[in-house]
Amino acid sequence: MGDLxxxxxxxxxxxxxxMLHGSELDYIRETIEVMHTAGDGPFTRKCVDLLRQExxxxxxxxxxxxxxxxxxxxxxxxxxxxxxxxVPSFAxxxxxxxxxxxxxxxxxxxxxxxxxxxDETLIESLISPRTKxxxxxxxxxxxxxxxxxxxxxxxxxxxxxxxxxHGLFSRYRGRYLGTFGCLSTxxxxxxxxxxxxxxxxxxxxxxxxxxxxxxxxxxxxxRQQLFRGEVDKYTWVDLGSSxxxxxxxxxxxxxxxxxxxxxxxxxxxxxxxxxxxxxxxAHPHGIATPTVPEHCEQGFHVYYLILRSRSQRVGLASHxxxxxxxxxxxxxxxxxxxMGRKLAPEEISCPVTERVSDCLLRLPFHTGLTRNDQERVxxxxxxxxxx
Numbered sequence: 001m002g003d004l005x006x007x008x009x010x011x012x013x014x015x016x017x018x019m020l021h022g023s024e025l026d027y028i029r030e031t032i033e034v035m036h037t038a039g040d041g042p043f044t045r046k047c048v049d050l051l052r053q054e055x056x057x058x059x060x061x062x063x064x065x066x067x068x069x070x071x072x073x074x075x076x077x078x079x080x081x082x083x084x085x086x087v088p089s090f091a092x093x094x095x096x097x098x099x100x101x102x103x104x105x106x107x108x109x110x111x112x113x114x115x116x117x118x119d120e121t122l123i124e125s126l127i128s129p130r131t132k133x134x135x136x137x138x139x140x141x142x143x144x145x146x147x148x149x150x151x152x153x154x155x156x157x158x159x160x161x162x163x164x165x166h167g168l169f170s171r172y173r174g175r176y177l178g179t180f181g182c183l184s185t186x187x188x189x190x191x192x193x194x195x196x197x198x199x200x201x202x203x204x205x206x207x208x209x210x211x212x213x214x215x216x217x218x219x220x221x222x223r224q225q226l227f228r229g230e231v232d233k234y235t236w237v238d239l240g241s242s243x244x245x246x247x248x249x250x251x252x253x254x255x256x257x258x259x260x261x262x263x264x265x266x267x268x269x270x271x272x273x274x275x276x277x278x279x280x281x282a283h284p285h286g287i288a289t290p291t292v293p294e295h296c297e298q299g300f301h302v303y304y305l306i307l308r309s310r311s312q313r314v315g316l317a318s319h320x321x322x323x324x325x326x327x328x329x330x331x332x333x334x335x336x337x338x339m340g341r342k343l344a345p346e347e348i349s350c351p352v353t354e355r356v357s358d359c360l361l362r363l364p365f366h367t368g369l370t371r372n373d374q375e376r377v378x379x380x381x382x383x384x385x386x387x
Contacts, residue, residue: 012324013377017368018190018197021259027251039244043251050257051201054169055176059204061217062245062253066165066187066200070098073161073183073202075216075239076209079104083132088118089335090353091137095163096334104132106343108335110350114291116360117144119352123152133159136181141193141299142292143172146180161185164203168194169260170299182206188253193263193301196253199245216240266367267300270374274303274363277378285385303363304330305381310358317361319384325377328362 081103160181220240
């Protein structure tokens with residue numbers, strides 16, 4: 001693993017730091033040498049084959065971002081003006097933007113106070129005759145309660161699209177996240193466990209959607225059918241866009257996927273150290289730490305503290321920043337955003353989302369962290385106390 005970090009107590013500790021874990025640069029050089037740097041080249045196929053074999057999905061398509069994979073999902077579900085899509089208010093804007101762009105109204109749902117995932121007990125009350133889909137976001141790679149969500153969705157005839165940007169190779173009741181809904185999306189942004197700078201993947205679990213997804217991903221054309229010899233020329237047959245990932249980025253991604261076990265083990269060690277050092281200190285001060293239910297195998301994507309108030313969160317973040325340690329807030333409630341209020345102007349109650357958004361602080365978390373780094377972070381937090 002390419003650990004370029006220093007050991008000085010004076011060095012700054014970044015919140016995130018992209019790292020090399022194997023053959024990234026060699027594989028990029030190979031794409032240039034073979035003169036195939038556009039999408040759907042040899043490394044794209046390697047990534048797709050690996051992910052399909054691991055996940056057992058009907059289709060896997062690399063995209064230029066998780067946002068693009070979500071936009072493809074909206075097209076595949078034929079989301080139209082007047083449809084409604086249930087999304088957690090505590091989520092990244094892409095989770096709702098892709099459906100709003102197709103004319104759908106977001107129906108914002110609150111989150112659970114423990115896992116910070118979509119509160120499955122509220123879904124039923126939010127469904128209307130116009131509901132097209134529900135979008136569970138697996139926060140921090142901890143699975144939403146997918147058995148309940150799937151039962152509701154199947155009974156009410158709505159689609160499930162998993163936003164699995166945080167949870168590649170995490171599991172819920174022994175099954176990989178991203179394999180429950182008809183569609184799921186993954187992110188390979190540089191802040192994710194496995195990354196290539198910018199990138200994503202659409203996971204297709206409904207075989208009937210594979211062919212159309214292939215067309216949507218390739219600008220609405222049936223060009224892939226031409227490459228397979230199924231047609232003698234390709235043409236424009238559907239809506240679509242240019243969602244294809246460059247093979248240069250796929251080369252970088254494949255090296256990261258090869259090192260997935262090493263990455264997971266390193267992140268597990270980092271997460272467990274934080275948890276062992278901070279949990280017993282935090283709880284007597286009324287500060288919450290991450291909750292991982294026994295039936296969830298998380299991906300160790302993030303470690304956070306939920307402080308008692310917004311001012312306390314700001315105080316701790318400032319204390320750490322003054323000492324060269326960069327800790328981050330996270331999402332602001334979508335239902336309170338200017339665009340959220342425009343698209344869903346009615347009064348919306350998401351008290352857990354609002355409290356968590358005010359109080360959550362993410363600690364530095366990346367494979368470049370040294371034990372000395374983590375000791376500094378923990379020492380500064382405990383030294384700050386809970387004033």
